[in-house]
Structure formats: C-alpha cells, structure tokens
Amino acid sequence: MIDLSTALNTAVRSDVPLLPLFILLTSLLAAPVLFALPERAARLRTGLNLGVAAMKVALVAWLGIKVSQGVIYDVSFAMLPGLEFKLQADPLAILFISLSAILWLITTVYSVGYLERGPHRARFFGFFSLCVAATVGIAMAGNLFTFLIFYELLTLATYPLVIHRGSAEALRAGRIYLIYTLAGGLVLLLGTLGLWVLAGNTDFTPGGVLDAVVAENRAAAQLLFVVLVGALGVKAALVPLHAWLPIAMVAPAPVSALLHAVAVVKAGAFGIMRVVYEVFGIDTAQALGLTAPLAALAAVTILYGSLRAITQDDIKKRLAYSTVSQVSYITLGVALASPVAAVGALAHLIHQGLMKITMFMAAGNLAEGMGVKRVSQMDGIGRAMPGTMLAFSAAALAMIGLPPLAGFVSKWYLAQGGLDAGAAWVVALLLGSSLLNAVYFLPMLYRAWFRDGSETCATPARPRIGWWLAAPPITTALMVLVVGGFANAPFSPLEWTRFVVAIEYLQE
Amino acid sequence: MQSDPMTLTLFAPLFGAILAFLFPRAARALGLVAVLVTGGAVVWLARAVLAEGAVTLALGGWAPPLGISLRADGLSVAMLAMTAAVGLLVSLGALDALRDARQTRYFWPLWLLLLTGMNGVYLSTDIFNLYVMIEVIALAAVGLTVLSGTRAALRAGLEYMYASILGALLFLMGVGFVYLQLGRLDFAGLITAEPSGALSAALALMVVGLALKTALFPLHFWLPAAHANATAPASALLSGLVVKAALYIFLRLTTYMPLPDEVLVTLIGTLGAGAVIWGGIQALRAERLKLLVAWSTVVQIGLIFIAFARAGQVGLTESWKAAALLILAHGVAKAAMFLAAGRIKDEVGHDTIRELDKSAIRPTLAQFTFALAAISLIGLPPSLGFIGKWSLMEGAMAAGYWHWVGVTMIGTLLSVAYFSRVLAGFLRFDRVRAPLGEHQGWALADVAPLTLAVSAIGLGLLAAPILSFIELGYPFGAMP
Numbered sequence: 001m002i003d004l005s006t007a008l009n010t011a012v013r014s015d016v017p018l019l020p021l022f023i024l025l026t027s028l029l030a031a032p033v034l035f036a037l038p039e040r041a042a043r044l045r046t047g048l049n050l051g052v053a054a055m056k057v058a059l060v061a062w063l064g065i066k067v068s069q070g071v072i073y074d075v076s077f078a079m080l081p082g083l084e085f086k087l088q089a090d091p092l093a094i095l096f097i098s099l100s101a102i103l104w105l106i107t108t109v110y111s112v113g114y115l116e117r118g119p120h121r122a123r124f125f126g127f128f129s130l131c132v133a134a135t136v137g138i139a140m141a142g143n144l145f146t147f148l149i150f151y152e153l154l155t156l157a158t159y160p161l162v163i164h165r166g167s168a169e170a171l172r173a174g175r176i177y178l179i180y181t182l183a184g185g186l187v188l189l190l191g192t193l194g195l196w197v198l199a200g201n202t203d204f205t206p207g208g209v210l211d212a213v214v215a216e217n218r219a220a221a222q223l224l225f226v227v228l229v230g231a232l233g234v235k236a237a238l239v240p241l242h243a244w245l246p247i248a249m250v251a252p253a254p255v256s257a258l259l260h261a262v263a264v265v266k267a268g269a270f271g272i273m274r275v276v277y278e279v280f281g282i283d284t285a286q287a288l289g290l291t292a293p294l295a296a297l298a299a300v301t302i303l304y305g306s307l308r309a310i311t312q313d314d315i316k317k318r319l320a321y322s323t324v325s326q327v328s329y330i331t332l333g334v335a336l337a338s339p340v341a342a343v344g345a346l347a348h349l350i351h352q353g354l355m356k357i358t359m360f361m362a363a364g365n366l367a368e369g370m371g372v373k374r375v376s377q378m379d380g381i382g383r384a385m386p387g388t389m390l391a392f393s394a395a396a397l398a399m400i401g402l403p404p405l406a407g408f409v410s411k412w413y414l415a416q417g418g419l420d421a422g423a424a425w426v427v428a429l430l431l432g433s434s435l436l437n438a439v440y441f442l443p444m445l446y447r448a449w450f451r452d453g454s455e456t457c458a459t460p461a462r463p464r465i466g467w468w469l470a471a472p473p474i475t476t477a478l479m480v481l482v483v484g485g486f487a488n489a490p491f492s493p494l495e496w497t498r499f500v501v502a503i504e505y506l507q508e
Numbered sequence: 509m510q511s512d513p514m515t516l517t518l519f520a521p522l523f524g525a526i527l528a529f530l531f532p533r534a535a536r537a538l539g540l541v542a543v544l545v546t547g548g549a550v551v552w553l554a555r556a557v558l559a560e561g562a563v564t565l566a567l568g569g570w571a572p573p574l575g576i577s578l579r580a581d582g583l584s585v586a587m588l589a590m591t592a593a594v595g596l597l598v599s600l601g602a603l604d605a606l607r608d609a610r611q612t613r614y615f616w617p618l619w620l621l622l623l624t625g626m627n628g629v630y631l632s633t634d635i636f637n638l639y640v641m642i643e644v645i646a647l648a649a650v651g652l653t654v655l656s657g658t659r660a661a662l663r664a665g666l667e668y669m670y671a672s673i674l675g676a677l678l679f680l681m682g683v684g685f686v687y688l689q690l691g692r693l694d695f696a697g698l699i700t701a702e703p704s705g706a707l708s709a710a711l712a713l714m715v716v717g718l719a720l721k722t723a724l725f726p727l728h729f730w731l732p733a734a735h736a737n738a739t740a741p742a743s744a745l746l747s748g749l750v751v752k753a754a755l756y757i758f759l760r761l762t763t764y765m766p767l768p769d770e771v772l773v774t775l776i777g778t779l780g781a782g783a784v785i786w787g788g789i790q791a792l793r794a795e796r797l798k799l800l801v802a803w804s805t806v807v808q809i810g811l812i813f814i815a816f817a818r819a820g821q822v823g824l825t826e827s828w829k830a831a832a833l834l835i836l837a838h839g840v841a842k843a844a845m846f847l848a849a850g851r852i853k854d855e856v857g858h859d860t861i862r863e864l865d866k867s868a869i870r871p872t873l874a875q876f877t878f879a880l881a882a883i884s885l886i887g888l889p890p891s892l893g894f895i896g897k898w899s900l901m902e903g904a905m906a907a908g909y910w911h912w913v914g915v916t917m918i919g920t921l922l923s924v925a926y927f928s929r930v931l932a933g934f935l936r937f938d939r940v941r942a943p944l945g946e947h948q949g950w951a952l953a954d955v956a957p958l959t960l961a962v963s964a965i966g967l968g969l970l971a972a973p974i975l976s977f978i979e980l981g982y983p984f985g986a987m988p
Contacts (some may be wrong), residue, residue: 079969081972081975149889166935175928193901197905409779
C-alpha cells in the first residue's frame with residue numbers, strides 16, 4: 001500500500017509546479033488545431049490525436065508518481081476578488097484523470113477507425129478533445145467555482161458530439177440533452193453562488209468548508225446540499241433526472257462510450273463525491289441527516305435502471321439504462337458514509353468506466369460489422385465476431401459481479417461498507433441488482449454464443465471490422481480482468497482508492 | 509489645443525470625420541488612422557489613470573462651474589477602451605463588409621463622428637455637455653442606420669430618429685430644470701445640491717429620456733428594426749456601443765442624483781425584467797438572424813438595468829460593478845455577433861433562420877464566432893458575460909433579492925433557447941440538397957469578429973484586473 005503518512009507529512013513543492021496546467025492544455029490547445037485541419041488531412045489528424053493523447057497519459061503518469069511521493073500541486077489565479085480559478089492534483093483528481101487519460105487514448109483509436117471517411121471529422125475530433133479537456137478540468141478543479149466552469153464546458157463540448165449524425169432524431173436527442181444539462185448547470189451555478197455567499201469559500205477541502213454555516217443556519221446548509229446534489233444528479237443520471245441518458249445514446253458509438261464511461265455521467269458522480277466529501281465533509285453531511293436520503297435515492301436509481309434495462313430491445317438503450325443503474329453505485333458508496341463503502345464507490349468509478357466503455361465499443365462494432373443493433377438480432381453473433389463478443393462477455397460478466405472480475409471487487413467493498421455502516425439492506429440491494437444485471441445481460445450472451453445465427457441481420461455499415469475497431473474493446477476487456485484479478489497490486493485502482501479514502505476520512 | 513490624451517480622444521476622431529468627409533477616396537485610410545490614434549490616446553490616458561487615479565482637465569483653464577472640464581477615472585477609461593477596441597475591430601470588419609462606394613463614403617465620417625460623441629460622453633463632467641454629446645451620437649447613429657439604403661432601413665431609421673429626438677428633448681428639459689434650480693450644471697454641483705421635488709422631477713425627465721435612447725422596455729420599440737436592418741458593421745456599432753452611452757449616463761446620473769425612493773428603483777428593475785422576458789420571447793419568434801440578435805440586445809439592456817436595480821436603496825456603491833461588467837461584456841460580444849451574422853448573411857445569401865440549415869454553404873468560422881459570442885451573451889463560464897451575471901446574482905443573493913436571481917435565471921434559459929435555434933441549425937446537415945464543400949467561408953473578414961468573440965470569452969479570465977481597474981479613481985465613491 002502507498003505509504004500515507006509519508007505522503008501527507010513530507011509535502012513538498014514541485015519543481016514543475018505548472019504540470020496540472022500542462023495536462024489541461026494538452027487537449028485544450030489541441031482542439032483549435034484539430035478544428036482548423038482540413039477534412040482530408042486524415043493522417044495528420046490521426047497522428048496529432050494519438051500523439052497528444054499519448055503525451056497526456058505520460059504526463060498523468062508522471063503527475064501520479066509525484067503526487068504519491070507527496071508533492072503538492074496547486075495552480076491558481078484570482079478571477080474575481082477572493083474567487084480563484086484553481087487547479088489542484090490531489091489523489092482523488094489523479095484517480096479520475098488517469099481514467100480519462102487512458103480511456104481517451106483508447107477511444108481515440110476507436111474513433112479514428114469508426115469515423116474513417118465519415119463526414120465532419122475535423123469538427124468531431126475538435127469537440128472530442130475539448131470534451132476531454134473539460135473532464136480533466138473537472139477532475140483537477142480545486143474549488144466548486146472552477147468545477148462549474150469545466151462542468152459547463154463539458155456540456156457545450158458534448159452537445160455537438162451527441163448530434164454528430166445531424167439527423168432529425170439526433171437533433172431531438174441533442175435538444176433534450178441540452179435542456180437537461182444546461183438547466184442542471186444553471187442550478188449548479190445557483191448552488192455555487194449560494195455556497196459562496198454562505199461560506200465565503202468554495203474550496204474543496206477534506207472535511208468541508210461549511211462547519212460554521214451549519215452551526216448557524218442548519219436549514220440553509222440542508223437546502224444547499226439538495227440544490228448541489230440535484231444539479232449534479234442531472235449528469236449523474238439519478239432518478240428522476242435520468243431521462244436524457246437513454247435518449248442521448250443516438251450519438252455515434254465512441255461518443256456514447258466516452259459519455260457513459262468517463263465524461264458526462266462520471267462528471268456528475270465525481271461532483272457528488274466532491275460535494276459530499278470536500279464541500280460538506282462526510283461527518284457534516286451525515287449530521288445534517290442528508291446521507292440517508294441520498295443513499296435511498298441511489299438505491300431506487302439502481303433498481304429502476306436495472307428494471308428498465310430488462311425490457312429494452314435496442315442494445316445501446318439497454319446499456320444506457322444499465323449505466324443509470326451502475327453509476328448510482330458510486331453515489332450509494334458515497335452516501336453510506338463508511339470508509340469501506342467509499343473504497344467501493346471510488347473503485348467503481350474506475351471499474352464501471354472500463355466495463356461500460358468495453359460494452360459500448362463492442363456494441364458499436366456489432367452495429368458496424370453486422371448491422372446488429374437489437375438484442376433480438378444477436379443470435380449466433382459470437383461465432384461471427386468472436387473477439388468483440390469475448391470482450392463484451394467479459395465486461396458483462398464483470399458487471400454482474402462474477403469474481404474475480406472488476407465489478408465483483410467494487411460490489412464486495414460496497415456490501416462490506418453497507419454492513420460497516422449498519423445498513424444490511426445494502427447487501428440485499430446489491431444481490432438483487434446483480435440478479436437483475438444477470439437477467440438483462442445473460443440472455444444477450446446466450447443468444448450470441450449458444451443460438452444459431454439467423455438470416456434477419458440488417459446490412460452492415462462496412463464490410464469488415466479493422467484492427468482500429470477491434471483492438472480497443474479487447475484492450476479494455478483485458479483491463480477489466482487485470483484490475484479485478486490484481487486488485488491488491490500497487491498502483492491498481494483499488495490501492496489508489498484506499499489512499500484517497502484515507503485522506504477523506506482521516507482529516508479530523 | 510492642449511496636448512493631452514483626453515482632448516486627443518475627442519479631436520482625433522472629430523478631425524478624422526471632417527477629413528474623411530472631405531476626401532472620400534482616402535476615407536478608409538483616414539478612418540483607420542483616426543481610430544488608431546484615438547486608441548493610442550486611450551492607452552496614454554489609461555497609463556495616467558493607473559499612475560494617478562482620476563485625472564481632470566479644465567478646458568481653456570476655466571474650472572467648473574464656469575468652464576467645461578473633462579474627467580477620466582477607471583470606469584470612463586474602461587468605456588473608452590472598450591469603444592476604441594471594438595471600434596477598431598469593427599472598422600477592420602467594415603473594410604471587407606462595405607464594398608459599395610456610397611456606403612464607404614458615408615460610413616467613415618459618420619462612424620468617426622459617433623466615436624467623438626461617445627468619447628465626449630465618457631469624459632464629460634456636466635449635464636449640458638452630455639446633452640450635446642448625445643445629440644452628436646444620435647445624428648451619427650441615425651445616419652449609420654439608414655446607410656444600407658433599403659426601404660426597411662429608412663423606415664427604421666426614421667423611427668429611431670423620432671425616438672432619439674424625443675429622448676434628447678426630455679433630457680434637455682431635465683437639464684433646464686436643474687439649471688433653474690441650481691444655476692449650475694456640473695456634477696459637483698449636483699452632488700452638493702439639497703434634494704428637492706424639482707430636482708427629482710428633473711431626474712425623472714432625464715431618466716425617461718435616457719431610457720428611450722437606450723431602449724429600455726417598453727421604450728424599446730425602435731431598436732429591433734433599426735439594428736436588424738442596418739449594415740453589419742453599423743449594427744455592431746449601434747448595438748455594441750451606442751446604447752451603452754445612454755446607459756453610462758444613467759449610471760453616473762443616478763449616483764450623483766440618487767433616485768428618491770426604492771419603489772422607483774424596483775420599477776426600473778421591473779422594466780428590466782420585462783425586457784428580459786419580452787425580448788426573450790420575441791427573440792424566440794424572430795424569423796431572421798439579425799432580428800434575433802437585435803432582440804437579444806433588448807434583453808441584455810434589461811439585464812443591465814436589473815443589475816442597477818438590485819442596488820436598492822443602498823445606492824450603487826457596490827452594484828455598479830456588475831452593471832459595468834455586463835456593459836463591457838455585451839459591447840464586445842454583441843459586436844462580434846453582429847459582424848458574424850453579417851458574414852453568415854453575406855456567404856449564405858440570406859439570414860432566414862429556418863432556411864440556414866438547407867444551405868450547402870457553411871461559413872464555418874463565422875458560425876463558430878457566432879457560437880462563442882452566444883456563450884458570452886448567455887453567460888456561460890468563463891466568459892466576461894458569465895462574470896457579469898455572477899456578480900449580479902451574487903449581489904442579489906447576498907441582499908436577499910431572490911426575485912432578481914429568479915429573473916436572471918429565466919433570462920438565461922430563454923437565451924439558451926433562442927440561441928440554440930440558430931446554433932443547432934449550424935450543425936444540421938440532413939436538409940442540404942447539394943454536396944457540401946469543406947471549410948467554406950474562411951476569409952480574412954472573419955478575423956475581426958473572431959478576435960472580438962475570443963476576447964469576450966477570454967476577458968472573463970481577466971475579470972479581477974478589469975475590476976480593479978474600473979475602481980481606479982473611485983467612480984462611485986468620491987467627488988468627481
């Protein structure tokens with residue numbers, strides 16, 4: 001395990017203090033160049049995309065190593081009197097940017113293959129890059145004000161991606177997406193303002209910044225919590241604010257993959273985490289009596305998402321409802337107010353990302369290679385596309401929670417956390433949810449592997465699936481195996497998670 | 509003539525206007541030089557204000573109340589700088605946008621005259637001088653409105669002229685009342701005057717006159733047609749800069765002659781709220797792009813008045829900053845948006861919103877510019893518009909004026925709705941019949957609007973220095 005005491009006590013300034021800014025700028029500065037590149041400069045665009053994405057992975061790795069050695073990064077300047085634009089690289093931020101940097105690289109490879117010869121590639125990759133920059137900003141935001149800036153940037157950058165196909169259906173989905181997310185953003189603005197007016201400080205600090213306010217005006221603090229979590233709940237797809245997510249799956253496959261795995265829903269879940277741990281502080285939130293309702297809401301979302309997933313025939317829609325359910329595991333783990341559950345929540349942030357991105361990329365391959373878009377068309381598809389379906393199956397089994405795959409690890413910690421927090425119902429909930437996961441995933445696997453192929457397949461979009469499309473889901477599927485199987489190895493997501501939780505819970 | 513930055517900001521554009529009128533062939537060069545010299549003078553003045561705080565100059569050596577004096581503090585320099593910078597970029601845009609010889613012949617003298625008037629407003633220290641300057645502005649602005657020569661523009665220009673004359677007349681009556689009461693017209697005299705019914709009546713007349721000139725709802729009737737039918741550079745100047753002069757006077761006047769009670773302040777805020785909502789609804793219904801942009805100006809003016817109203821009885825000591833930020837943000841963003849709309853109209857050939865997505869021609873960069881400007885006007889981070897809105901809402905929330913917070917949020921949602929009508933069309937391609945080319949519409953003419961739009965976003969990051977600059981010389985705390 002990473003040595004916490006040395007990491008916290010030997011805090012040193014870095015010799016490259018602007019490293020977080022460089023990481024942000026890699027994708028932010030790539031965007032205008034990508035926009036400006038002519039449509040036909042495909043090789044140059046691919047090279048630039050991959051180069052920048054790889055550079056970012058390297059920079060993030062460097063940052064992670066430095067932070068684990070106790071180096072503190074803090075980049076800030078005043079935007080308004082007292083109100084700062086602030087980037088920090090705390091362990092929680094590292095967890096999230098590692099996820100986004102690695103998955104960005106993989107999704108970029110996939111997108112290059114997916115959009116081969118498609119229209120508007122310059123626009124697509126430009127916004128794609130902006131979207132990743134926004135995610136990085138969200139991860140490293142040092143206060144709620146900065147978080148808000150990137151949260152809105154994320155909305156603006158993803159909208160053109162959602163409507164990339166430019167069809168009437170895509171535009172309708174885009175409109176709904178925009179209404180939900182911008183309204184959520186506006187409420188978040190209101191909440192941020194409220195926090196600023198009440199506490200005079202929007203910093204993310206382990207233990208929270210609201211103690212004085214809570215002592216003075218309990219109701220205002222409670223209202224603030226509801227406003228903030230409600231605003232973030234839109235992107236985190238908490239029931240009843242989830243309706244945009246299944247509709248937005250009309251986006252191209254790489255966009256859906258990114259949206260569901262790292263970008264949008266994770267930004268919401270991550271925001272809830274920041275608000276509960278570092279704006280309110282877990283003890284304060286619990287003392288205000290707010291964690292239990294949040295846990296209940298998460299539980300309802302978990303069950304509702306799974307139940308709706310069962311009845312969907314459209315593969316991407318089924319996956320989307322599954323996301324609604326799975327992302328709320330994170331919220332649940334946060335709301336249980338137990339360090340063990342928190343480990344589960346944070347680990348699930350990573351694990352769900354890996355599993356879901358695999359499934360969306362695999363689903364994209366099915367649609368592109370065989371024209372299969374519905375569950376009822378999946379008969380015998382395993383023999384036709386074994387690599388893709390193997391990846392899909394691994395991720396599906398992990399989602400169900402089969403040991404020792406990634407999903408099992410997070411569910412295990414969540415259940416233990418539930419017991420730890422004295423909420424035994426969590427165990428029942430998780431078992432029930434796993435059962436439901438099995439109900440909607442296993443029939444897909446059964447059809448794919450054990451039924452004979454039917455002749456009803458629609459015409460495929462392209463003759464064959466190249467390596468650019470085939471490799472990424474296989475890679476992420478392998479990662480699902482590795483992070484589950486070697487969960488206790490140093491620098492595994494689970495280990496890093498323990499490091500983070502130690503900071504959030506040991507503050508007092 | 510004294511060699512002084514303040515006099516230079518007045519005389520450079522004035523002589524430029526005269527010369528450009530006399531030598532139409534050289535009008536473009538003369539115009540650009542005059543604007544550049546004005547910009548240089550503003551930089552010079554800004555350095556002086558940075559070093560010394562507010563600077564005052566008595567013209568001809570006669571101090572007020574006998575003579576005329578000019579004064580520059582942080583806020584006035586910020587307005588001058590915004591005017592000069594936006595003016596320069598619009599001038600560059602005009603080089604390409606105005607190809608007609610007749611338009612070029614009149615555009616430059618009128619625009620330079622306008623610049624003279626606006627600089628005069630920002631430097632004046634007495635209300636008669638202000639009256640003269642707003643008449644100069646009105647003259648030039650009406651001229652710019654009818655420049656395109658279309659029937660609609662002429663009709664709009666005529667309406668604008670009536671509104672303008674009426675507004676100026678009301679203002680002049682107020683000035684007369686003040687003179688009868690006090691025997692002097694300078695700001696220092698106004699501050700020291702005992703409040704009285706006659707002075708309040710004078711203020712009321714002037715406020716109504718200014719509301720007419722800045723198009724505060726429900727006196728906005730002339731604005732949409734006037735701004736929508738002018739040529740693009742003229743629209744950018746009219747919407748971005750001209751309405752700000754009257755707003756600025758309003759801000760100054762109500763500091764020196766506070767509104768007698770809070771009911772009136774709330775009334776003004778309510779009118780602002782009416783502008784935000786009515787303007788928003790009209791923008792949703794607008795069929796043409798430039799008309800939508802013009803309605804958005806009505807909305808933004810309303811928002812600035814709400815920023816003013818949330819000061820309440822306390823006065824403008826704090827809240828003027830939100831209003832000032834919104835004024836600056838709107839100036840930059842709206843100029844960018846009108847120029848971009850003009851570019852789109854030039855490239856596509858029309859500006860009917862419904863039909864834009866049927867066109868195979870996509871002026872990509874102009875569309876991108878339009879989107880960036882919209883981000884600032886909606887008030888999304890990190891733009892200057894966002895910072896302005898943040899300051900407005902922060903103040904309203906701290907003072908417990910939740911209704912102003914609510915109105916601002918409704919206005920934001922409306923602005924998202926009407927701008928996304930346009931923006932979604934930019935990204936839609938399924939209604940196009942002809943094959944699409946790639947990256948159409950890259951032109952040098954896009955540089956000016958793009959620079960403006962990027963500034964509107966980027967200036968938000970510089971909000972802290974901007975705020976500390978406009979506070980130089982205590983515009984709202986000390987004697988002028």
